[in-house]
Amino acid sequence: MSDIIASSAPRADRLRPATDEQLRWFDITETDRSRAEALAATADELAEPIIEDFYRHLLSFEGARRHFRDDDQIARVKQGQLRYFRELVAAALDDEYVANRRRIGLIHERAGVTPTLYVGAYAYYLHSLGHMVMDRMQDDPARAVSLLLSLNKIAHFDMALALETYVDTREAAIEQREREMSELPTPVLQLRDGLLLIPVVGTLDSFRARNLTVRVLERIRDLRARAVVLDITGVAAVDSAVASHLIQTMTAARLMGATAVLTGLSAEVAQALVKIGVTSEALHTAGDLQHGIEIAERLMEG
Amino acid sequence: MAGRVAILRQGRVLIASLQEALGDSDILGLQSDILRDVIRHRATGVIVDVSALDVLDSFGTRTLADMAAAVQLRGARLAIVGIQPDVAFSMVLMGLTLTGVATARDLETGLALLTGAGE
Numbered sequence: 001m002s003d004i005i006a007s008s009a010p011r012a013d014r015l016r017p018a019t020d021e022q023l024r025w026f027d028i029t030e031t032d033r034s035r036a037e038a039l040a041a042t043a044d045e046l047a048e049p050i051i052e053d054f055y056r057h058l059l060s061f062e063g064a065r066r067h068f069r070d071d072d073q074i075a076r077v078k079q080g081q082l083r084y085f086r087e088l089v090a091a092a093l094d095d096e097y098v099a100n101r102r103r104i105g106l107i108h109e110r111a112g113v114t115p116t117l118y119v120g121a122y123a124y125y126l127h128s129l130g131h132m133v134m135d136r137m138q139d140d141p142a143r144a145v146s147l148l149l150s151l152n153k154i155a156h157f158d159m160a161l162a163l164e165t166y167v168d169t170r171e172a173a174i175e176q177r178e179r180e181m182s183e184l185p186t187p188v189l190q191l192r193d194g195l196l197l198i199p200v201v202g203t204l205d206s207f208r209a210r211n212l213t214v215r216v217l218e219r220i221r222d223l224r225a226r227a228v229v230l231d232i233t234g235v236a237a238v239d240s241a242v243a244s245h246l247i248q249t250m251t252a253a254r255l256m257g258a259t260a261v262l263t264g265l266s267a268e269v270a271q272a273l274v275k276i277g278v279t280s281e282a283l284h285t286a287g288d289l290q291h292g293i294e295i296a297e298r299l300m301e302g
Numbered sequence: 303m304a305g306r307v308a309i310l311r312q313g314r315v316l317i318a319s320l321q322e323a324l325g326d327s328d329i330l331g332l333q334s335d336i337l338r339d340v341i342r343h344r345a346t347g348v349i350v351d352v353s354a355l356d357v358l359d360s361f362g363t364r365t366l367a368d369m370a371a372a373v374q375l376r377g378a379r380l381a382i383v384g385i386q387p388d389v390a391f392s393m394v395l396m397g398l399t400l401t402g403v404a405t406a407r408d409l410e411t412g413l414a415l416l417t418g419a420g421e
Contacts, residue, residue: 213391213394217390217391218387220407221387221407224407224408225407226407248394252387252390252391252394253390254405255394255400255405256405256407257383257385257407257412
C-alpha cells in the first residue's frame with residue numbers, strides 16, 4: 001500500500017485530487033486493504049451465487065429487463081459484474097484501477113444504467129455478502145464486522161469514482177451543447193434594398209455577440225444598408241451582459257450610418273435594458289417584428 | 303492653411319477627406335481649419351470622410367466629437383461618413399459612441415443628409 005501511495009504520480013487533471021488523496025479522503029488505510037483481502041477468498045466464492053440472486057431480483061423489474069436484449073447479453077454483463085466485485089477486494093487501488101473504474105462508469109452512463117440502478121446493485125451485493133460473511137464467521141462476529149466495515153470504505157470509494165464519471169459525462173454533454181448553441185450562425189437577411197433583418201436565435205454569449213456584431217457591420221458596408229432590424233424574439237435569456245452586447249451592435253451600426261431597430265423585446269429584456277441605463281430615447285425599439293420593420297421603413301424615408 | 307488635410311467646398315458644405323491616420327497635432331490642426339472655414343465660407347454643413355481609415359484612435363474620435371459640437375455652435379452641422387466596420391466596432395468597445403453626431407455610410411448619403419434632400 002505504501003508503494004502505491006508513493007508511486008501515484010500527480011495527474012494532469014488539477015481539479016481532481018490524485019488517487020492517494022482520494023484514498024486519504026475515504027480514510028482507506030493499509031489495514032483496510034489487508035482486511036478486504038482477507039475477504040477475497042470468501043467474496044470470490046460467494047460472488048457467483050450473489051450475482052445470480054441479484055439478477056433474479058433485477059429481472060423482476062420491468063424497467064430493468066428492457067436494458068437487456070437477450071440471455072447472451074445478460075451472461076456477458078454477469079461476467080463483467082463478477083470481475084468488478086472481485087477487483088473490489090483484490091485489485092491494487094492505484095491510478096490504473098481508478099482509470100479502469102472511470103471507464104466502466106462511462107460505459108454504464110452510455111448504456112443508460114442510472115445512478116439508482118448502480119448504487120442499488122452495489123447495496124444489494126454488499127448486503128448479501130455481509131449476511132453470508134456474518135453466517136460463516138459466527139465464532140468471531142467482531143472480526144467479521146471490522147472486515148465488512150473496511151470493505152464498505154473501499155466500496156464507497158469505488159461508488160464515488162463511478163458517480164464522478166456520471167457527473168463529468170453529463171457536464172461534458174452540456175458544455176458541448178452550449179458550444180453548439182454559441183456557434184449557431186446568425187443570418188443577416190436583406191429584406192429589401194437598404195434594409196437588413198437579423199433574427200437572433202438561441203443564447204448570446206460574448207463570443208457569439210462579437211461575431212454577430214462583426215458580421216452585421218460587414219453586411220451593412222457590403223449591402224449599403226440604411227436600416228437594420230435586430231429581432232431578439234428567439235433569444236433564450238437576456239441578461240445585462242447580453243443587453244449591452246446588443247446595444248454595442250446597434251451603436252456600431254449607427255456609427256456606420258445605418259439606423260438600428262431592436263424588436264421582439266420581452267418584459268424581461270426591457271427590464272434588463274433599463275437596468276443598464278438604456279432608454280427608448282437612445283434606441284429605436286418595437287415590441288414585434290412587424291412594427292419594427294414599419295419603424296425602420298419610416299426612418300429610411302425620413 | 304497649412305493643414306495636412308485638404309478641405310473642399312461643395313456648395314455650402316465643406317468636405318474633409320482623411321486619407322491616412324492622423325497624428326494628434328494634425329487632427330487638432332484640421333479642427334481649427336474647419337472652424338475657421340465654416341465662418342469664412344458661411345458653410346451650413348461639414349462632412350468628415352473617414353472611409354479610407356481602418357483605425358481611429360480614442361484621441362481622434364474624441365476630437366471629432368468635439369469638432370461636431372463646435373461646428374454646431376458656429377451654426378453648421380457636422381456629419382462623419384464612411385466609418386468602417388472594424389473602426390465602428392473598436393470605437394464601441396472603447397465606449398466612444400459619438401452621441402449626437404450625425405453619421406452616414408458614404409459621402410453621397412452624408413451630403414444628402416446635410417442638404418436636407420433626403421433619399
